[in-house]
Amino acid sequence: xxxxTAGHPAPYLHLARTFDLVEREKGKIKTTAMxxxxxxxxxxxxxxxxxxxxxxxxxxxxxxxxxxxxxIGGSLVISAMEESLGTSKSKIHEMYKTYGDLGDVAQECRxxxxxxAPPRPLSVRDxxxxxxxxxxxxxxxxxxxxxxxxxxxIRSCREMEMKFLVRTLxxxxxxxxxxxxxxxxxxxxxxxxxxxxxxxxxxxxGVKSQLQSLSxxxxxxxxxxxxxxxxxxxxxxxxxxxxxxxxxxxxxTPIPPMLARITNGVTQALKLFxxxxxxxxxxxxxxxxxxxxxxxxxxxxxxxxxKDSTSRFPDLVNMIKELCNSEVASFxxxxxxxxxxxxxxxxxxSFQELSSRERGSKNSSIAIQNIKVDICVFVFDIMFCxxxx
DNA sequence: CCTGATGCGTC
DNA sequence: GTCGGAC
DNA sequence: GTCCGACGACGCATCAGG
Numbered sequence: 001x002x003x004x005t006a007g008h009p010a011p012y013l014h015l016a017r018t019f020d021l022v023e024r025e026k027g028k029i030k031t032t033a034m035x036x037x038x039x040x041x042x043x044x045x046x047x048x049x050x051x052x053x054x055x056x057x058x059x060x061x062x063x064x065x066x067x068x069x070x071x072i073g074g075s076l077v078i079s080a081m082e083e084s085l086g087t088s089k090s091k092i093h094e095m096y097k098t099y100g101d102l103g104d105v106a107q108e109c110r111x112x113x114x115x116x117a118p119p120r121p122l123s124v125r126d127x128x129x130x131x132x133x134x135x136x137x138x139x140x141x142x143x144x145x146x147x148x149x150x151x152x153x154i155r156s157c158r159e160m161e162m163k164f165l166v167r168t169l170x171x172x173x174x175x176x177x178x179x180x181x182x183x184x185x186x187x188x189x190x191x192x193x194x195x196x197x198x199x200x201x202x203x204x205x206g207v208k209s210q211l212q213s214l215s216x217x218x219x220x221x222x223x224x225x226x227x228x229x230x231x232x233x234x235x236x237x238x239x240x241x242x243x244x245x246x247x248x249x250x251x252x253t254p255i256p257p258m259l260a261r262i263t264n265g266v267t268q269a270l271k272l273f274x275x276x277x278x279x280x281x282x283x284x285x286x287x288x289x290x291x292x293x294x295x296x297x298x299x300x301x302x303x304x305x306x307k308d309s310t311s312r313f314p315d316l317v318n319m320i321k322e323l324c325n326s327e328v329a330s331f332x333x334x335x336x337x338x339x340x341x342x343x344x345x346x347x348x349x350s351f352q353e354l355s356s357r358e359r360g361s362k363n364s365s366i367a368i369q370n371i372k373v374d375i376c377v378f379v380f381d382i383m384f385c386x387x388x389x
Numbered sequence: 390c391c392t393g394a395t396g397c398g399t400c
Numbered sequence: 401g402t403c404g405g406a407c
Numbered sequence: 408g409t410c411c412g413a414c415g416a417c418g419c420a421t422c423a424g425g
Contacts, residue, residue, distance in 0.1 A: 287399065
């Protein structure tokens with residue numbers, strides 16, 4: 001039951017209605033089916049909206065390593081709500097204490113509001129591109145310019161769009177569905193879309209196994225290259241023949257880290273090995289770092305959350321470049337960066353001291369001569385080297 | 390130029 | 401990082 | 408047991424407002 005016509009931009013309402021269904025349903029199989037249906041409509045009527053929809057579903061606006069942030073929080077949203085919903089800040093704060101969710105507050109305010117004219121409909125791509133615009137705003141008067149964009153969005157909301165738009169703006173979508181639900185839903189949609197349009201009659205068992213296998217492929221592909229800008233176009237182009245092997249691990253795109261597991265203590269852990277030889281690693285009190293060297297010789301550093309931290313560690317970048325054997329073309333290392341006091345017998349410093357380092361930002365690295373906390377690095381894994389593994 | 394508010398990322 | 405709920 | 412989202416402490420970056 002699509003609510004728009006082929007070739008036109010999909011309305012944001014299409015997403016909001018799906019979110020509303022998904023939020024009420026707690027069973028994972030059913031929520032996957034709902035999201036799958038939503039994607040099937042997009043595939044059939046406006047496939048260009050699939051990528052923006054994936055981003056809106058997962059509450060992201062770009063791959064993690066591009067460090068794109070909205071720079072919007074509850075404060076600015078409340079201020080925009082006050083202006084566009086005719087409710088005072090104090091009333092909003094009061095309602096927030098009761099509801100515990102700013103999106104629910106906004107929805108409630110909207111329902112008590114009488115509109116003179118119906119809002120101009122929001123499309124999926126408009127919402128997404130406005131979020132990208134918001135992230136690009138900076139400098140003097142930036143709060144005001146952000147607020148104008150937010151006001152436009154809020155004033156255009158229909159039905160339950162308000163709830164999910166506001167939740168998106170404060171980055172708390174709360175639909176209980178992230179990558180582990182969205183990716184299978186998208187994969188299922190691609191399979192069913194093909195079955196529908198090309199139409200050879202296949203057995204129920206055949207379809208089920210195709211759903212399962214494409215779902216696995218897409219999930220594996222995301223675990224190697226967590227970048228929807230690359231994955232979605234590739235998936236749409238190849239359809240059910242999409243294979244994870246078509247995307248390879250590439251320096252410059254961070255890999256989701258295998259986090260160290262918690263155990264019940266040394267004795268318990270030792271039992272797992274039955275006296276066989278093993279290695280262990282000290283738990284350093286620093287910051288996780290994934291170190292990439294690209295084939296062009298450049299070096300990039302990523303955090304545990306796969307954010308680009310290169311601008312924070314120019315000294316580490318130089319260390320790596322100097323240590324590099326020229327015949328090593330490219331690699332990905334898993335490591336821990338720890339603060340170190342080279343004037344006091346190389347004493348390792350606490351996490352807190354390391355964290356007092358300057359941070360730089362998206363476009364500017366910190367100055368190497370201003371660095372007050374030296375660092376050292378403990379490498380504990382080589383995840384990739386010259387195209388291997 | 391300084392200070393507080395706001396937003397973000399790390400553990 | 402910790403905690404507690406859902407499975 | 409495992410997963411995952413909510414939560415907290417702390418520090419830096421940026422901007423508004425004086």
